[in-house]
Amino acid sequence: MPSPRSSLWIGALFAVGVAGAGAVGVITAANESTENVQRIEDLEDVLVARDGPAENYLLIGSDTREGSDPNAPDFGGIGDEGEVQGRRSDTIMILRQEEDGNGAALVSIPRDLWVDIAGDAGESRINSAYNDGADVLAETITNELGIPINHVVDIDFFGFKNLVDAIGGTEMCFLFATRDLESGLSQEPGCNTLDGVQALAYSRSRNYEEFRDGDWQKDPTADLGRIDRQQRFIDSTVNTTLRKLQRNPFLASELIEAVSDSVRLDPGLDPLAAAGTLRKAFSSGFTTYQLPVRGDTINGASILLLEPEAEPILDYFRGTGPLPPPQDSGDRSDNGAGAESGEG
Numbered sequence: 001m002p003s004p005r006s007s008l009w010i011g012a013l014f015a016v017g018v019a020g021a022g023a024v025g026v027i028t029a030a031n032e033s034t035e036n037v038q039r040i041e042d043l044e045d046v047l048v049a050r051d052g053p054a055e056n057y058l059l060i061g062s063d064t065r066e067g068s069d070p071n072a073p074d075f076g077g078i079g080d081e082g083e084v085q086g087r088r089s090d091t092i093m094i095l096r097q098e099e100d101g102n103g104a105a106l107v108s109i110p111r112d113l114w115v116d117i118a119g120d121a122g123e124s125r126i127n128s129a130y131n132d133g134a135d136v137l138a139e140t141i142t143n144e145l146g147i148p149i150n151h152v153v154d155i156d157f158f159g160f161k162n163l164v165d166a167i168g169g170t171e172m173c174f175l176f177a178t179r180d181l182e183s184g185l186s187q188e189p190g191c192n193t194l195d196g197v198q199a200l201a202y203s204r205s206r207n208y209e210e211f212r213d214g215d216w217q218k219d220p221t222a223d224l225g226r227i228d229r230q231q232r233f234i235d236s237t238v239n240t241t242l243r244k245l246q247r248n249p250f251l252a253s254e255l256i257e258a259v260s261d262s263v264r265l266d267p268g269l270d271p272l273a274a275a276g277t278l279r280k281a282f283s284s285g286f287t288t289y290q291l292p293v294r295g296d297t298i299n300g301a302s303i304l305l306l307e308p309e310a311e312p313i314l315d316y317f318r319g320t321g322p323l324p325p326p327q328d329s330g331d332r333s334d335n336g337a338g339a340e341s342g343e344g
Contacts, residue, residue, distance in 0.1 A: 037271065038264045040152055042135045047266060048148035052319060053099030056147060058138050060130065060154040061091030090157075090204065091230065092127065092137070094147055096317050104286040106234075107317055108227040110293060114303040115144040125303060134264075147317045152266040159262025160203075161196030166254045167244055169193040170237045172202065176210040183207070203230050223304075224290065231288045238286075287326055289313045 092109040111127035118129065118139035126144075129137040138149040164170055173191040185201035185208070187194075194202060206226055208219040219225045241255075265271065291314070292307040315321030 039267045040134050040154060040264045041267075042133060043138065043152060043266050046135045046138045046142070046149065047152070047268070048142070048150055050150050051148075054319060055097050055150045056317060057095040057097065058134075058141065058149045058152045059091075059093040059095055060134060060137065060152065061160070062130075062154055062156045090127075092130075092141075094141070094149075094317050103323070105289065105316065105323060106231070106286060107289040107291060107313060108231065109141070109145075109291065110223050110227065110304050112223055112302065112304045113291075113293065114296070114298060114305055115140055118143055123298075125301075145314055145317075147314065148319070151269045153269070154264040156262050157200055161200050162262065163196070163255060164194070164199040164237070165196040167237070167241050169195050170199055170233065170240055172233065172236060174210075176212055178211075179209050179216070180205040180207050181209075199233065203233055205229065224293070227290055231290075234288070287323065289324065289327060 090111070092111065094107050094109065096105050096107075098104065109126060111125060113126045114123060115126045115129075116123050117126075117132075118136050119132065121128070121132065121136075126137075126140060129140040134152050134154055138152060141147055142149055171191055171193050172187075174187050174189050176189055178187045179185055180201060183201040183204045183206070185198065185205050187198070187202075204226075206222060208225060208229070209216045210219075211217075221228075292309040293304040294307055296303055296305050312321060312324045316323055
């Protein structure tokens with residue numbers, strides 16, 4: 001499997017947890033929890049009906065501060081609704097699931113990708129589309145990238161932390177002392193088990209630094225480096241989750257409960273039905289991609305534009321081309337992170 005940020009960084013982790021339902025008690029708990037999951041409105045004119053064997057899931061990591069706890073250890077790095085109001089898309093990914101779970105692939109969409117926002121908003125970074133709702137983001141992706149969206153899964157910071165804690169943390173390996181003074185990340189060299197707080201600080205980090213040659217050196221790749229780290233984190237977390245679910249299927253109930261208050265789904269998504277095929281796909285390995293982009297400046301703002309090499313990846317997620325070869329290190333951002341995914 002290629003070395004991948006995410007990942008299952010958001011909604012897909014929820015799906016793996018739900019998919020662990022195998023015993024009667026677990027299924028009952030799953031049904032009770034998923035019945036209470038909040039549904040996303042205004043998607044009926046945006047989502048595309050399934051036409052073929054595959055389905056595309058839009059996975060959104062929201063940075064909403066609703067429900068922020070001032071006593072939480074990472075409150076200083078997250079803040080409250082007074083600092084960040086409403087919901088913004090902190091992470092955007094497309095998960096493509098093949099027929100009956102026979103394979104899956106994930107592509108991360110950079111937050112700073114410059115696009116024409118659906119509606120009357122004009123051109124802007126793609127993450128701004130979510131300011132007007134998940135429906136506007138989904139429509140923007142379909143219009144600008146040509147990718148049909150069949151389902152939407154949206155999970156916030158707090159659901160992410162709870163989910164990581166429910167599986168007992170995720171192990172990540174660091175070659176150097178690592179920090180991010182803004183997100184609160186702080187790790188010593190070695191393979192360390194990250195709890196929910198540190199996992200979120202790692203996945204959110206945009207000012208990633210390593211202590212090399214007697215000095216703190218900042219990762220120059222910004223959001224692209226963050227995408228790579230998120231995908232590495234997903235690789236490790238998926239492996240950890242599936243392995244623990246095999247040993248203890250009742251863990252699924254804890255995972256479902258951990259995120260049921262923090263996840264939102266489109267009205268037509270049946271979590272239990274979808275999770276069964278997703279778990280099969282993840283168990284056999286999944287491929288992750290980064291869209292080749294180049295930096296540019298528009299009206300004084302640093303933005304990203306797609307390179308022509310992105311087309312084969314986009315064609316696969318559009319349903320018009322084959323699965324591209326896995327990207328090697330030369331195709332991915334060289335973020336100097338020194339972090340390799342491990343198994344917890």
